[in-house]
Amino acid sequence: MFVDEVVVYLKAGDGGRGCVSFRREKYEPFGGPNGGDGGKGGDMVLRCVDDVSDLSEYRYNPRHEARNGEPGRGSDQDGRGGENRILKVPAGTVVIDEETARPVAELVEGGQTVTLLRGGNGGWGNTHFKSSVNQAPRRANDGLPGEEGKFRFVLKTIAEAGLVGFPNAGKSSLMNLITKAHPRCAAYPFTTLHPQLGVIEFPETFDRITVADIPGLIDGASENRGLGHRFLKHIERCRILILMIDMAGTDGRNPIDDYRALLRELGYYSEGLLDKPRLIIANKMDVDAAAANLEEFRKEADDPALGLSCLTGDGVGELRKAILDAVLRLRREEGAAAPAGAAGKERL
Numbered sequence: 509m510f511v512d513e514v515v516v517y518l519k520a521g522d523g524g525r526g527c528v529s530f531r532r533e534k535y536e537p538f539g540g541p542n543g544g545d546g547g548k549g550g551d552m553v554l555r556c557v558d559d560v561s562d563l564s565e566y567r568y569n570p571r572h573e574a575r576n577g578e579p580g581r582g583s584d585q586d587g588r589g590g591e592n593r594i595l596k597v598p599a600g601t602v603v604i605d606e607e608t609a610r611p612v613a614e615l616v617e618g619g620q621t622v623t624l625l626r627g628g629n630g631g632w633g634n635t636h637f638k639s640s641v642n643q644a645p646r647r648a649n650d651g652l653p654g655e656e657g658k659f660r661f662v663l664k665t666i667a668e669a670g671l672v673g674f675p676n677a678g679k680s681s682l683m684n685l686i687t688k689a690h691p692r693c694a695a696y697p698f699t700t701l702h703p704q705l706g707v708i709e710f711p712e713t714f715d716r717i718t719v720a721d722i723p724g725l726i727d728g729a730s731e732n733r734g735l736g737h738r739f740l741k742h743i744e745r746c747r748i749l750i751l752m753i754d755m756a757g758t759d760g761r762n763p764i765d766d767y768r769a770l771l772r773e774l775g776y777y778s779e780g781l782l783d784k785p786r787l788i789i790a791n792k793m794d795v796d797a798a799a800a801n802l803e804e805f806r807k808e809a810d811d812p813a814l815g816l817s818c819l820t821g822d823g824v825g826e827l828r829k830a831i832l833d834a835v836l837r838l839r840r841e842e843g844a845a846a847p848a849g850a851a852g853k854e855r856l
Contacts, residue, residue, distance in 0.1 A: 511564040512663040512703075512742070515606060521549025521574040521590035523628035523651025526636075529582030530644065541645055542584045543634040547577030549627025549654040550590035556615035560598045561705075563661050574625075577651055580633045590627055600666040600745065606658040616666060624659070628652030662741065665703050667720035668835050670743035672774070673752035674766055676759075678791040680704070681818035682752065683721045686828060703742045710832055717835050720746065740777045747838045749774075749786040750831070753813070755802050756795035763790070763805045785834055788813040789827065794820050 524546025531539025552574050572595060578587030603613040603624065613622045631649030638645055671679050687706025704721040722743055743749060751770055753763050767788070774781040788809065790802050794817040805813055814830060816823035 511562050511567045512665075514563045514566040514570060514661050515658060516566050516570045516572065516661060517656070517658050518552050518571075518595075518625055519573045519656035520552045520593075520625040520654030521576040521627040522653050523547070523549050523630040524577035524579040524587040524590075525650050526631035526633035526648035527580035527582060527585075527587075528634045528646055528648045531583075538643070540643065541634040541638050542582055543648055544580030544582070544584050544586040545633050545636075546580050546630030546649075546651045547587035547589040548630050549577045549651065550574030550592045551623050551627050552625035552655075553592050553594045554601075554603065554613060554615060554622045554624050555594050555596055556599050556601065556618055556620040557596045558599065558618040560596050562598060563601070563663055565596075566661065574627060574654065576654075577627065577630045579651075580630070580648070584633075584635065586633075587630060589630075592627075594621075597661065598663060600664045602662045602664060604660040604662060606660055612659070625655035625657065627654045664745055665705065665720045665742040666745050667705060667718040667742075668747045669717060669719045669750055669831055670746035670748070671719055671721045671750045671752060672743060672770060674754065674761070674770070677752045677754045677766075678818045679721050679752050682789070682791070682816075683719065685818060685821065685824050687719055708828060708831065710828070713832070715832060715836070717831060719750075719831075740774075743774075743781065744778065746784065748831070748834050749781065749784050750789060751786055751811075752789045752791055753805070754792055755790040755798040755805065755815075756792035757797055757801055758792070763801050764808050767805070767809055785838065786811060787827075787830055787834065790815045791818060793817045793822065 526546050527543035529543040531542045533539055572593055574593035575590035577590045580587045597615055599616055599618060601615045602611055604610065605612050613624060615622060629652045631651045634645045634648050637647050671682065673679050683704060683706050686708050703723065706719050708717045708719060720742055753766055754761055755763050757763065771782065788811045790805065790813040792798055793815045802813060802815060814823060814827055816827055
């Protein structure tokens with residue numbers, strides 16, 4: 509089961525209690541206090557890893573706690589600090605504080621770590637309370653509690669191109685043609701039930717472009733209808749959008765109506781999605797009615813459409829080139845706009 513959103517309870521470790529102890533050795537009747545401090549509680553740390561693809565690990569195990577610090581001991585021995593608890597999450601995970609509904613962390617690349625909650629400091633032993641007027645203090649501090657909270661982990665797939673379309677438009681078939689991913693294909697809608705990632709490789713330029721196949725939307729997806737509403741968030745990070753239109757008019761569908769409906773649902777979810785560069789693919793051009801439908805489509809659509817047939821493979825080469833050109837252009841623009849030193853800045 510693909511899990512892209514979970515709610516978890518997290519707690520950092522409590523600090524250990526300080527120790528009340530006195531030095532008792534032969535010929536040392538007034539040895540004085542020697543209680544050690546408690547150890548610091550462990551931190552709660554998130555680590556982004558490449559070998560985790562979703563949040564299913566936390567679906568049935570939503571509570572995680574770091575270890576507490578050990579209490580102090582006599583002979584001025586401080587307690588051992590609690591081990592940090594490291595939670596592995598996939599790239600693209602956003603952490604939202606459930607109490608404030610505000611994002612508190614974002615992990616976007618493998619190896620990135622974020623200390624989400626800090627463990628409590630250990631309490632002082634009685635050595636710290638010795639003074640000229642109190643030579644034998646019998647006082648020690650409790651350790652401080654570790655931070656805790658309830659958080660929502662939301663996974664937003666990281667891909668440079670997002671493939672969007674209505675059910676049975678041919679997205680999975682296209683993924684099979686242009687990437688090494690092999691999503692399930694069938695002659696009925698909703699065969700794709702969760703986002704699929706694939707990589708388009710360009711040996712001639714040594715470039716690699718990640719493509720996300722977003723499960724089919726339906727009218728009203730932005731209003732929580734159908735499957736697509738759960739996955740609209742996965743296209744927020746995409747540099748370009750690839751809208752796939754069934755040009756054969758399968759099941760009586762009208763290509764221009766599908767095109768406008770897709771734009772409408774994207775805009776309802778987030779107006780920023782309409783500002784992203786997009787490519788329009790007119791699929792199923794091997795069907796007799798497709799040529800006439802494409803001609804009418806080009807008269808009314810605001811974007812040019814590229815003809816394609818996933819069945820015969822016609823137009824795949826042109827599509828690969830169009831995707832590469834669009835992504836490389838955006839990479840150059842983003843590289844030119846990035847301030848010096850921004851690449852090494854931790855993103856939170």
